[in-house]
Amino acid sequence: MSELRSAGFQTRDIAKLYEQGSLEKVKSGLYKLSSSDVTSGYVDVSKAIPEAVIAVASALSFHELTTFNPSKVHIAIPHGAKPKEINFPPVEVYYFRNAQYEPGIEQVNIQGHNVRVYNREKTVCDMFRYRNKLGEDLAFEGLQNYLNRSDSNLNELSNYMKICRVKTVMEPYVKAMVAG
Numbered sequence: 001m002s003e004l005r006s007a008g009f010q011t012r013d014i015a016k017l018y019e020q021g022s023l024e025k026v027k028s029g030l031y032k033l034s035s036s037d038v039t040s041g042y043v044d045v046s047k048a049i050p051e052a053v054i055a056v057a058s059a060l061s062f063h064e065l066t067t068f069n070p071s072k073v074h075i076a077i078p079h080g081a082k083p084k085e086i087n088f089p090p091v092e093v094y095y096f097r098n099a100q101y102e103p104g105i106e107q108v109n110i111q112g113h114n115v116r117v118y119n120r121e122k123t124v125c126d127m128f129r130y131r132n133k134l135g136e137d138l139a140f141e142g143l144q145n146y147l148n149r150s151d152s153n154l155n156e157l158s159n160y161m162k163i164c165r166v167k168t169v170m171e172p173y174v175k176a177m178v179a180g
Helices: 002-006 011-020 038-048 056-062 120-129 136-148 154-163 167-179
Strands: 023-027 030-033 073-078 091-096 105-110 113-118
Touching: 030 038, 038 073, 038 105, 038 113, 056 073, 056 113, 056 120, 056 136, 113 120, 120 136, 120 154, 120 167, 136 167, 154 167
Parallel strands: 073 091
Antiparallel strands: 023 030, 105 113
16 A cells, blocks of 8 residues: 555556455555566565464576466464464464474565565475475475486485475485485
């Protein structure tokens, strides 16, 4: 709302744009353009829920490690936190304990806004943590695409496998994919 007002929009103009469907309400005082792309949803969520970190399937998509486009923005927040409810975009919340929440957070700039997203290695490991909920095929696709990258780092991946407590699950797949 403050950005719209500083750009010269009056409250009645904003209400009219909302009624016309040009703006969508994220929460009270926070709006987004209806025609915005997927990453603008990340910005909206980051503004509405400052402790949010783009995670699991959304981070996998952000890092271009999957062809899957999640219908919700998947975020991680600290265990015990109470996120604000937002109307748009739809959000899937994962509660991470500090040992899994803090490592691997990167700040990225999306449309001039800082957004927190997990790095590639942490994202792939988180996908294996939630493979039963999100699907093993998505976790395997993310791992295979990560390993096919020229900048993949097996030492860093191994470090995050320990942090995310998926080393025994992932290690045989990593060895098979690297050898194959």
